[in-house]
Amino acid sequence: MNDRSFISHPNIIATMNEKKQRILAAAEKLLAELGFHGLSMQMVAKEANVAAGTIYRYFNDKEDLLNQLHDHILSYIAAQISHNIVDSMPIKQRYRTMWLNLWHMTINGDAPLVIRGQFQSLPCQNKQDRIRLSQKLFSPVATMFNDGKACGLFKDLDNEVLSVLSLETSCSLARRQIHHGLEISDDEIEAVINASWDAITLH
Numbered sequence: 001m002n003d004r005s006f007i008s009h010p011n012i013i014a015t016m017n018e019k020k021q022r023i024l025a026a027a028e029k030l031l032a033e034l035g036f037h038g039l040s041m042q043m044v045a046k047e048a049n050v051a052a053g054t055i056y057r058y059f060n061d062k063e064d065l066l067n068q069l070h071d072h073i074l075s076y077i078a079a080q081i082s083h084n085i086v087d088s089m090p091i092k093q094r095y096r097t098m099w100l101n102l103w104h105m106t107i108n109g110d111a112p113l114v115i116r117g118q119f120q121s122l123p124c125q126n127k128q129d130r131i132r133l134s135q136k137l138f139s140p141v142a143t144m145f146n147d148g149k150a151c152g153l154f155k156d157l158d159n160e161v162l163s164v165l166s167l168e169t170s171c172s173l174a175r176r177q178i179h180h181g182l183e184i185s186d187d188e189i190e191a192v193i194n195a196s197w198d199a200i201t202l203h
Helices: 003-008 008-033 041-048 052-058 062-081 093-108 127-137 139-150 159-165 168-180 186-200
Strands: none
Touching: 003 139, 003 159, 008 041, 008 052, 008 062, 041 052, 062 093, 062 127, 093 139, 093 168, 093 186, 127 139, 139 159, 159 186, 168 186
């Protein structure tokens, strides 16, 4: 069987994708528990329940694994924040939906490195490529901010700044609840959403 027929067989593709997903999930779990310096390819293989050599079918080395893990997590976060978002929705509705999407993702423990505030510290191989990928994946967020600025609703600040002042409060608050036992009611969540909205809107 040649390489072309090997990779095109649907059952083999499913097996390859499943193993790669397990490796990425294992790496994320271990990074959240042990940090970057405590991570080894052998540990990831054991956690993923694959042979040590199997990892190198999908990743050249530890650096490649971490870079692909970053892009994998970034894609997941982008999909979560954009869930049920349509550009034709009112801007406030888009904002509230995105904020709650991030809240539920963090509270549910779906992104361990985000929960522990470690995601931004993942090693970066090519910063410009990473910026371009982020811009592509998070285009619905940029569209919301740009629409808000265009109609005079949002402050004329860089989109990254607007995000820190508003959407990122969702993950920060969720981490406080997870790690420090902060109790917050549904009414208080709505109040926080409105307060973070007020932080970026013109009055």
